Amino acid sequence: MASIIIPPREGRAVRLARGGHVRVVNSEGAQVVDTWAFHPSDPTEFLSMEHSRVATYKILFEVGDCLVTNRRAPILTIVADRSPGIHDTLYAACDALSYPPGHPNCADNLRAALRDFGLTPAVVPCPWNLFEHAAIVGGRYLRDEPSAARAGDYVELRAEMDCILVCSACPSTGYGISGDGPTRGARIDQI
Numbered sequence: 001m002a003s004i005i006i007p008p009r010e011g012r013a014v015r016l017a018r019g020g021h022v023r024v025v026n027s028e029g030a031q032v033v034d035t036w037a038f039h040p041s042d043p044t045e046f047l048s049m050e051h052s053r054v055a056t057y058k059i060l061f062e063v064g065d066c067l068v069t070n071r072r073a074p075i076l077t078i079v080a081d082r083s084p085g086i087h088d089t090l091y092a093a094c095d096a097l098s099y100p101p102g103h104p105n106c107a108d109n110l111r112a113a114l115r116d117f118g119l120t121p122a123v124v125p126c127p128w129n130l131f132e133h134a135a136i137v138g139g140r141y142l143r144d145e146p147s148a149a150r151a152g153d154y155v156e157l158r159a160e161m162d163c164i165l166v167c168s169a170c171p172s173t174g175y176g177i178s179g180d181g182p183t184r185g186a187r188i189d190q191i
């Protein structure tokens, strides 16, 4: 098993072959992990939250769901979820405009991680915000709740096509989404 450590406030990418399994691990608990997946040679095709929501008829995906790209191609299946099972699909990634100048952010983490694979995304797609609990109130409103993920919780995914998976340990300390105190890291285990 190969592990990739994602330090706090940073992002990392890994190439997955079709059929490969990976676990995104909340190594210390309560950490939101913004997650994307891209076609390995064409970054205009990527895991799409809006296409996956209509493919599953769900706002929150669960074990057995097959998520799709913006070209409606299967890209990731949720094989296991050892977490409270709440993974926001609605919020944009934090970016440079979210913070004072120079603050790390998920959008820049995504670009940096993809650069290592020679890819430049034309846009920052809506991330799949693993372990993030954006509560849907009254069928209309959103309210930030702290991540309920415990240390060691993970989501296991199977690649349905060759792809580059990118995960960012969200640097946000606002709104309490990753609990109190400094943000933590995460880990990608290839199994």
Ligand SMILES: [Zn+2]
Binding pocket: 034, 093, 094, 095, 105, 106, 107, 169, 170, 171, 172
């Ligand atoms: Zn973020």
